[in-house]
Amino acid sequence: MPDRVLGAALKAREDVGQLRGQATYVADLAPPGAAHMAIAGSEQAHALIRGIDTSAAEAMQGVLAVVTAADLDGVLMPLPCIWVPGGTESHFPPHPYGVPGARPVLAGDRVRYVGDPVAAVVAETPEQAARAAAALRVEYEPLPVVLRADEAVRDGAPQLHDTVPGNLNARWTCGDREAADAAIEAAEVVVELDIVNQRTVNSPIEPRGCVGAYDPRTEEYTLWASTQSPHNHRFLLAALVLGIPFTKLRVIAPTVGGSFGTKGYLYPDMALVLHLAKVTGRPVKWSDSRRGLMTSTVQGRDQRQHATLAGTRDGRMTAVKCVAHANLGAYPSTIGPGVATALMGRSITGMYDFQAGFCEVTAAFTNTVPLGAQRGSGRAEAMFMLERLVDRFADEIGMDRAEVRRRNLVPADAFPYDNGLGWTYDSGDYAAALDRALEIAGHGAGTAERRAEARARGRRLGVGIAGYVAVCGVGPSTRMSKEGMLGGTWESANLRVHPTGEMTLTIGSSSTGQSHETVFAQIIADEFGVDPATVEVAHSDTGGSPYGQGTYGSRSFSVGGPAALAAARTLKAKIVRTAAAMFGVAEDDVVYADGAVGVPGDPERTKTFAEMAMVLWYDWDLPRDVEATLDATSYFDPPDFNYPFGVHIAEVEIDEETGAVEVTRYTAVNDVGRIGNPLVVRGQFEGSILHGVSQALMEEARYGDDGRLLDPDLRSYRLPHAADVPFFQLDQTVTPTPHNELGAKGAGEVATVPAAAAIGNAVCDALGVAHLDMPYTPEKVWRALAADRGASTGKEATRS
Amino acid sequence: MITSSYGFAAPRTAREAAALLARHGGMALAGGQTLVAELATGEAAPPFLVDLGRIESLRGIEPRGGSVRIGAMTTLAELAAHRAVPPVLATAARNVPDPLVRNRATVGGSLRPSGRASDLAPALLALGATVHVTGADSAVTLPAEEYLARSPAGVLSAVDVPVPGPADGCAVARFADRPARPPLCAVAVRATFAGDRLGACRIGVSAGGPAQRPTLLERSLERGGDASPDTVRGRCAEFVSAAGFATDGAASADYRAHLVRTLVVRAFDRIAARRVRDGG
Amino acid sequence: MKVNGRAVDDDVEPTVVLVDYLRSELGLTGAKVGCETGQCGACAVSVDGRAVKGCLALVVQLDGGIVETVEGLAPDGALTPLQQALHDEHGTQCGFCTPGVVMAMTDLLATDPDPGEAEIRAGLSGNLCRCTGYQSIVRAVLAAASQGTADAPAEEAASDA
CATH class of the missing domain: 1.10.150.120 ([2Fe-2S]-binding domain)
Structure with a gap:
């Protein structure tokens, strides 16, 4: 075994079952007697429902139940929204309890996006349910459609919700508008960009699904769902949707096939399978298809930004300002409004020390699929905007793009650093990360020659740098409440040591591929000096476990981890206290080391960890103030967010004839503080990078004028393949956070945050254009090249 | 899952298959790599499906003097691996990126009209393949370009592919918006040389788009001319125009035209490079 | 057909794709359904010795075929x-x-x-x-x-x- 278990590259225990095809996902569940649900979604993007004729569906073979909104009136309440834009007036659809409403379980008198659930059918087989759903006849009265947030808030735009005047959810701001405007006004150099950060379909490989069951004897519901937040969902569904006692709902997540933000939300199907299980007296199973997912599951990004950066001729950046429209889709998702505002707006200073900053986000509803978090949510939109502005600024003053960055970094001695927009960065050495990235990428040396050599092959070479700071470890509950979160954001862990020395750690975090069972076992094993194989990690079942929150905002290791560590330390202290009492010595004379506790050098007064577990199980002859067993629960509410950071450098080659963009090199230096397992973290970095690269190069949720998705499945919606990228050059710096005992910062999504920006900067560099919006498809790039050929060339920025 | 329902038969002969199609309407099932997806989405909902998979006469690759007869149910993987198949055709088959699809997709299926560009069809066109179609009580043989234009009723049972001779230079060139994806455009060239001058020249093109089918370029390079990049580029600019292409969600007509011109030049470049390398 | 070495004899509707049949009738849930149009490959299995998309093969096409799934690759507890x-x-x-x-x-x-x-x-x-x-x-x-x-x-x- 390696010296320290925590930080060791142990192979992940979850891998084996997955490799053998033995992991169980929700679609693999086959409860005896299960019936199957299909959902009929709206064919119209915006319409009144004049009537729904269910008679044909009801008569079809195998159909057990057909429900519409009318059947749910007084039975199921609307799904709530629990993250409203903080500190500002906001408007929501209604909910009977006065909380922000998100959406009705089934559309009642009106549909608001193509796919809006209108009815649900339960039948004996999935095929019968699907056929019956297709046989429903809905009479629509079409209404005008609006698809862009900036158009939705204009006078005369079609109105989606009676309680949301002008489709305006909120106009949210942060920073100091006057100071920013004054700095821009006074500046020697001002650069401005209009940026479209395009909507994407988040696309985990596993579509969503759920199974609902109801036991009439105990009146208890059970929900199995592909979710990253079972505890959260249990609370919200029981209290605010079903209106049942908290104890009457159990939520279980089996193995979840990737989420990236999509599966942390409440969806109508979850409430429906529970309700229909009660109605039919059978377990009800629902498995979304890929085409279903494209409209059933929250989409990501989708901001239009007007961005401004001001500075001096000699390279000092003084102010950054962004005025953005965020498209929330037809309904607020469970946390969509908060993601689109705070996570983006407060992040727009990135790694740099500005004197003034301001961001305004207008969050509005449109006739599109509801918006949610996507890996790196908000922060990626901020970094793309900022890093594009920095390149523009560098070009405008004729300075090397790395040098401009270096001159403006928040210095290493400035922490904790208040970024003026609401974040206080905990720790960092940004210059070290920049230097390391430049060194690995070979910045400067020979780039001019390589450009010329590429040109001779008919290719344009481009280099793009993107730094980032990503707020993570969401989050301190008090602070989150000020940001508009209607709930606590702590995390929990319960540790039990069994009499034979094995342990069960139950965590509130949920795994959707992050190998929590492996990494959390490492935390515990490291603390006690035992074999991690003796630590079982349980998660994702609200039955019989302490309260938890779930996984989001890169918080599992940095918020869940400290809770696990605290529980372990509580038990370690109890072991020491108990041993001291047993051996008749003072606690200071007893040491816990190498998996045993005792008086140093005295084998007669030394016991192993497992032996102590047995001692406390028997509870023989122990002091009165020592309770039996080793069982501790800890809740960790972080004192503040943590701020991982890094610098990525992308190199692309563009085929001048076709416009094809090839990623030829990708360097990523990331600092996530202390890490638990480098093998796991490497995987998170690599997957995250490709997620951002993919948005830059190929993904876009395109809507036709009628509100239908133009690319309704994977034949036309492009997802990246192995052939799209080379191996990445990864490195890390380690700057621990003072905010938790592990020194850990969030890691799961951070490498997505700068990736699209690095590619964007590289493409714009290769093309020599001021800006080009993503995705950098060959045709778009070809047109940019053609336009460039036709226009007179602009001045060449100083670049190496 | 497929929610439509259809009659189904798996006959043993091509004639039976053609008769079933004539009687029931419906579609022939070859490799299923596009059709089964369309059945799953509901884009295809035929009344009847005729499985060609049990018809032995549709399998096999048989050299016949100056040509090769390729059964319609030959998979792309089989095509890519067989010695008797002209290299340019094997390359076209290998250009289909997904190896799992190559294991099932068939030569016959690649000539089925769809809105997407085809990797294989341009090569068959350029090589001058002829297509055998078995009807219920008759059979017809016609050039591949006519088959694609007319889509006669019956079962495509085999293609005869002339083997290029020593004076021929052949190449394929394709472009997709990302490397692992199906093509936006694919072209294939068979150029016959007399010394340094160009004799006959066939250019097969598939550019996708609604109502678009793979075609032979009607106009081509001139006999007796040269095949230098500049000449090729200039001639393509004349006879490949956006008017011949469609705009859809995947690409615009003028980009397609531009790609086809580019790919034709690249195909000729490959031919020239091989001729230099082979000392021809 | 044979699945992981065991004979399977069944009357199957022509509308059933292989991956659905393996999962729901044979309990072989290793192969997954990710996209139903053949792009994601989560449904990949082996038919007659070659890897194919399980969502694009109709069971009725595979009469006499030899199917291998991930569960059949290595004996219990082992990894290839x-x-x-x-x-x-x-x-x-x-x-x-x-x-x-x-x-x-x-x-x-x-x-x-x-x-x-x-x-x-x-x-x-x-x-x-x-x-x-x-x-x-x-x-x-x-x-x-x-x-x-x-x-x-x-x-x-x-x-x-």
């Missing part, structure tokens, strides 16, 4: 050298694409025992993974190739944690 290499390199995170990747890469190594990085990346054109960025999968296949025995069953699965 490729599976072990994927474990060593952490080439699986959420695991949903993993059975399909294993089937596709097993076939790749059977036809090309010594692929380079480019061949492996090209060979993954039928598999989508959203978690790993593919890098660990490519590393694993390179490692398995250099061992030379991709599909021979290994010993007990070796795991550290």
Whole structure:
């Protein structure tokens, strides 16, 4: 075994079952007697429902139940929204309890996006349910459609919700508008960009699904769902949707096939399978298809930004300002409004020390699929905007793009650093990360020659740098409440040591591929000096476990981890206290080391960890103030967010004839503080990078004028393949956070945050254009090249 | 899952298959790599499906003097691996990126009209393949370009592919918006040389788009001319125009035209490079 | 047909695709349904010795066929050298694409025992993974190739944690 278990590259225990095809996902569940649900979604993007004729569906073979909104009136309440834009007036659809409403379980008198659930059918087989759903006849009265947030808030735009005047959810701001405007006004150099950060379909490989069951004897519901937040969902569904006692709902997540933000939300199907299980007296199973997912599951990004950066001729950046429209889709998702505002707006200073900053986000509803978090949510939109502005600024003053960055970094001695927009960065050495990235990428040396050599092959070479700071470890509950979160954001862990020395750690975090069972076992094993194989990690079942929150905002290791560590330390202290009492010595004379506790050098007064577990199980002859067993629960509410950071450098080659963009090199230096397992973290970095690269190069949720998705499945919606990228050059710096005992910062999504920006900067560099919006498809790039050929060339920025 | 329902038969002969199609309407099932997806989405909902998979006469690759007869149910993987198949055709088959699809997709299926560009069809066109179609009580043989234009009723049972001779230079060139994806455009060239001058020249093109089918370029390079990049580029600019292409969600007509011109030049470049390398 | 060596004799509707049949009728849930149009590869299984998309094959097409799924690759508790290499390199995170990747890469190594990085990346054109960025999968296949025995069953699965 390696010296320290925590930080060791142990192979992940979850891998084996997955490799053998033995992991169980929700679609693999086959409860005896299960019936199957299909959902009929709206064919119209915006319409009144004049009537729904269910008679044909009801008569079809195998159909057990057909429900519409009318059947749910007084039975199921609307799904709530629990993250409203903080500190500002906001408007929501209604909910009977006065909380922000998100959406009705089934559309009642009106549909608001193509796919809006209108009815649900339960039948004996999935095929019968699907056929019956297709046989429903809905009479629509079409209404005008609006698809862009900036158009939705204009006078005369079609109105989606009676309680949301002008489709305006909120106009949210942060920073100091006057100071920013004054700095821009006074500046020697001002650069401005209009940026479209395009909507994407988040696309985990596993579509969503759920199974609902109801036991009439105990009146208890059970929900199995592909979710990253079972505890959260249990609370919200029981209290605010079903209106049942908290104890009457159990939520279980089996193995979840990737989420990236999509599966942390409440969806109508979850409430429906529970309700229909009660109605039919059978377990009800629902498995979304890929085409279903494209409209059933929250989409990501989708901001239009007007961005401004001001500075001096000699390279000092003084102010950054962004005025953005965020498209929330037809309904607020469970946390969509908060993601689109705070996570983006407060992040727009990135790694740099500005004197003034301001961001305004207008969050509005449109006739599109509801918006949610996507890996790196908000922060990626901020970094793309900022890093594009920095390149523009560098070009405008004729300075090397790395040098401009270096001159403006928040210095290493400035922490904790208040970024003026609401974040206080905990720790960092940004210059070290920049230097390391430049060194690995070979910045400067020979780039001019390589450009010329590429040109001779008919290719344009481009280099793009993107730094980032990503707020993570969401989050301190008090602070989150000020940001508009209607709930606590702590995390929990319960540790039990069994009499034979094995342990069960139950965590509130949920795994959707992050190998929590492996990494959390490492935390515990490291603390006690035992074999991690003796630590079982349980998660994702609200039955019989302490309260938890779930996984989001890169918080599992940095918020869940400290809770696990605290529980372990509580038990370690109890072991020491108990041993001291047993051996008749003072606690200071007893040491816990190498998996045993005792008086140093005295084998007669030394016991192993497992032996102590047995001692406390028997509870023989122990002091009165020592309770039996080793069982501790800890809740960790972080004192503040943590701020991982890094610098990525992308190199692309563009085929001048076709416009094809090839990623030829990708360097990523990331600092996530202390890490638990480098093998796991490497995987998170690599997957995250490709997620951002993919948005830059190929993904876009395109809507036709009628509100239908133009690319309704994977034949036309492009997802990246192995052939799209080379191996990445990864490195890390380690700057621990003072905010938790592990020194850990969030890691799961951070490498997505700068990736699209690095590619964007590289493409714009290769093309020599001021800006080009993503995705950098060959045709778009070809047109940019053609336009460039036709226009007179602009001045060449100083670049190496 | 497929929610439509259809009659189904798996006959043993091509004639039976053609008769079933004539009687029931419906579609022939070859490799299923596009059709089964369309059945799953509901884009295809035929009344009847005729499985060609049990018809032995549709399998096999048989050299016949100056040509090769390729059964319609030959998979792309089989095509890519067989010695008797002209290299340019094997390359076209290998250009289909997904190896799992190559294991099932068939030569016959690649000539089925769809809105997407085809990797294989341009090569068959350029090589001058002829297509055998078995009807219920008759059979017809016609050039591949006519088959694609007319889509006669019956079962495509085999293609005869002339083997290029020593004076021929052949190449394929394709472009997709990302490397692992199906093509936006694919072209294939068979150029016959007399010394340094160009004799006959066939250019097969598939550019996708609604109502678009793979075609032979009607106009081509001139006999007796040269095949230098500049000449090729200039001639393509004349006879490949956006008017011949469609705009859809995947690409615009003028980009397609531009790609086809580019790919034709690249195909000729490959031919020239091989001729230099082979000392021809 | 035969599935993982066992004879299966059944009357199946012509509308049933192989992956659905394996999952719901035979309880072989290793192969997954990710996209139903043939792009994601989570449904990949082996038919007559070649890796194919299980969502694009109708069961009725496979009369007399020999089907192998991920469950049939190695005896209980064991991993093939490729599976072990994927474990060593952490080439699986959420695991949903993993059975399909294993089937596709097993076939790749059977036809090309010594692929380079480019061949492996090209060979993954039928598999989508959203978690790993593919890098660990490519590393694993390179490692398995250099061992030379991709599909021979290994010993007990070796795991550290």
